[in-house]
Amino acid sequence: MEITKNPMEIEKKSMEIIRPYVKDVFTDEAELKVASRIIHAAGDTDYAKVIRIHKAAVKSAKNAIFLGKNVYTDVEMVRTGINKKKLAAYGGEVLCKIADEEVAKEAKECEITRSMAAMRNFKGELAGAIVAIGNAPTALFEMLRLVEEENILPAVIIGVPVGFVGAAESKALLMKNKKVPYITVEGTKGGSSIAVAAFNAILYQMN
């Protein structure tokens, strides 16, 4: 068996295979790249039907990166996957509070998830920044509460929590919001790899 071992070649081939599935859905080239990288990360072309990208999302994210804004994530896997070296070139870093002792204590006391407590804890820092939620519907619900009730407005919310309990509902609510541009996925699918793919796809378009 002939194995393709060159990373650039693997990525090029992969994007060529994905293109027919997305080219009629995403006419904007920047959005097409985001959608393609999500499909690449999931190995699942069905994502082409459920990816939703607000028309201001990519531009707003690029602007925030350029301004050196941070990326706030719900879980450590999303933090790990984001290309921190490339982001740091603009001055931004990736922050996640799920492992903080203070957050764990607050979660226990309030009987909420740790990722929900982590978002609540970031609070004002989130204004103008990039938010990437890949795991917990509760983190996205809390983020949207901060948007609506406290008027804390990130530059963009990449909100792709996964699962069968609250994920679809939290993402529907994200798409209904009128204040913050978003990248999301309709339904139950999503996950850390999807959040990472969406963000890195934008980061790799910076020049």
Place this chain on the structure above:
Amino acid sequence: MEITKNPMEIEKKSMEIIRPYVKDVFTDEAELKVASRIIHAAGDTDYAKVIRIHKAAVKSAKNAIFLGKNVYTDVEMVRTGINKKKLAAYGGEVLCKIADEEVAKEAKECEITRSMAAMRNFKGELAGAIVAIGNAPTALFEMLRLVEEENILPAVIIGVPVGFVGAAESKALLMKNKKVPYITVEGTKGGSSIAVAAFNAILYQMN
């Protein structure tokens, strides 16, 4: 909207929703738990049709954990997601070499992917250990070369690389091997979250 905020309750509800999709496919309770957690991590019930668990895989993995064996991963996201605290209780740790300078140099020189070079670098350490590959088909190909050509035999290979270039082929080869029990997914789907879900599902069954 009523939001479920209790993590235990979210997981319980989720597993109840998933059960009908897996109960006739996986009759062994331990395997059913692995399959359920994969579906939970992907938010995708279609996984029920493509998850393949070798009949000795869960038992062999549990035994390796109990013996304090390490887990070797292809990428940092898989390392991050694995419950290291729980694993450490048995003496094992999670290792990943993709960010090592030596590995990066070797990859460049040999014109191979970094994750492939990382696997090659672990070599003999992999014998009797747990291998979890969530991203790179090339890492799985290299692992299988070590099995066949050098007779380096892990206790179990969780091999779920993702994508359209080599992933399906590498997993087909994994299923064909007669030397090492495996957990895998047929076709293009997979990813770091899937590898993490499969391993943690086994870890959480230890008592």
